[in-house]
Amino acid sequence: MDALQDTLTSAFAWAKEWQAMLAGLLVFGSALILARAILKAAEISASARQRSDARERSQADLRQAARPPGMPAVAAELIGALEQLRSMIRSALSSLTLGGEKENGPAYFLCQRITHLRLERFALPPNAARTTHEIRASLSEQLEALRQCLKTDAPPGEVSQILVQLNTSARNLASAVAAAPVKRQPSGSDPR
Numbered sequence: 001m002d003a004l005q006d007t008l009t010s011a012f013a014w015a016k017e018w019q020a021m022l023a024g025l026l027v028f029g030s031a032l033i034l035a036r037a038i039l040k041a042a043e044i045s046a047s048a049r050q051r052s053d054a055r056e057r058s059q060a061d062l063r064q065a066a067r068p069p070g071m072p073a074v075a076a077e078l079i080g081a082l083e084q085l086r087s088m089i090r091s092a093l094s095s096l097t098l099g100g101e102k103e104n105g106p107a108y109f110l111c112q113r114i115t116h117l118r119l120e121r122f123a124l125p126p127n128a129a130r131t132t133h134e135i136r137a138s139l140s141e142q143l144e145a146l147r148q149c150l151k152t153d154a155p156p157g158e159v160s161q162i163l164v165q166l167n168t169s170a171r172n173l174a175s176a177v178a179a180a181p182v183k184r185q186p187s188g189s190d191p192r
Helices: 002-017 019-066 073-095 106-116 130-151 156-179
Strands: none
Touching (some): 073 156
């Protein structure tokens, strides 16, 4: 037992004498661990950024490939806006509850976003049929009806009915624009 006590006493005396050096070694070891963690975090961040950039490039390629060849850019933009509108309508319908909050609820917020989406800024293709113009006019009327319902604090059932009509009109307009015949020039003719 005395040998153990002597060993512990000498180890304690040694640690007390070399205390400054041991503290320095601990600080140095901590700095190494911290530096390694910073480098690892930078590597993870860089690889995540590369994956994000690659994902964005592939999505841009998919968006460009999604447009059928020969479809005018005007039609593609309108179809994209209509799909965005339909997505917001579906989200509003799924969050619309009969007893839910009105002004602070997610359905009210989505309905407000739907009413602020201005489809007038997207022109119809020049070769659009009369029925396509009629569908667009009814879609504009339904958007105005939704605006009026939100102003008058209409019951959720009336709002959901207008949202369903809007979704149907948006789908029909997107189909009509996508199905519009594309005017092509003969390959051997002079465009003058």
